[in-house]
Amino acid sequence: MSLVQAVICDKFAFVAGEQQLNLNNGGVLHNFKKVFRVNENVIIGLSGAIEDNYYLFQDYLNVDFTRKEDCGDSLEEVFDRVAGRYQEMTDQGECDVFSLVCGWNGSAFEAKTYYINSVFAENSQITDVKLEDEKDAKLISCGDNRHYENFVAGVYRYGVSVYGLQRAFWDVLAQGVMFDEFIDKNAYFEVIRKPEE
Numbered sequence: 001m002s003l004v005q006a007v008i009c010d011k012f013a014f015v016a017g018e019q020q021l022n023l024n025n026g027g028v029l030h031n032f033k034k035v036f037r038v039n040e041n042v043i044i045g046l047s048g049a050i051e052d053n054y055y056l057f058q059d060y061l062n063v064d065f066t067r068k069e070d071c072g073d074s075l076e077e078v079f080d081r082v083a084g085r086y087q088e089m090t091d092q093g094e095c096d097v098f099s100l101v102c103g104w105n106g107s108a109f110e111a112k113t114y115y116i117n118s119v120f121a122e123n124s125q126i127t128d129v130k131l132e133d134e135k136d137a138k139l140i141s142c143g144d145n146r147h148y149e150n151f152v153a154g155v156y157r158y159g160v161s162v163y164g165l166q167r168a169f170w171d172v173l174a175q176g177v178m179f180d181e182f183i184d185k186n187a188y189f190e191v192i193r194k195p196e197e
């Protein structure tokens with residue numbers, strides 16, 4: 001499984017992903033983008049089986065995993081479309097995905113994670129992530145749970161600024177490649193800032 005991590009707070013949504021893709025033939029790509037800014041309000045992050053992620057996000061990604069142009073969908077519309085595909089995939093029962101959508105809903109930042117486990121289907125779920133107050137920040141980690149603990153430690157060390165989160169994610173990757181053969185040290189970041197009032 002890949003690794004995508006995110007933070008939402010009152011000022012921005014930040015999404016980071018590593019870039020390793022393990023191919024079915026045993027090959028490995030090290031510059032495969034897994035984080036996409038769909039438009040000025042929405043970012044998606046992919047983790048899990050790449051074919052399953054394509055199906056989940058086919059309204060927003062081309063088959064070569066480039067972003068489709070001119071998407072005007074609001075965050076809520078993206079949530080709804082992805083939830084529809086998610087339902088089809090959970091009904092099918094043979095998919096493995098742990099991915100996210102986050103962004104600006106017009107008044108606040110929010111996110112959802114989409115988890116489908118083909119072996120333990122009862123664990124599959126969509127998780128809503130919303131801020132409880134303006135001083136709040138939510139950390140999201142789609143991948144091996146050990147990376148979450150390292151991300152929390154990095155955020156405490158560097159703070160909840162875009163630069164601090166980038167540094168925290170670099171630390172996660174430096175530590176993670178020692179125990180997780182499915183990730184690499186190549187990182188990609190996307191940020192959506194709160195619109196000026």
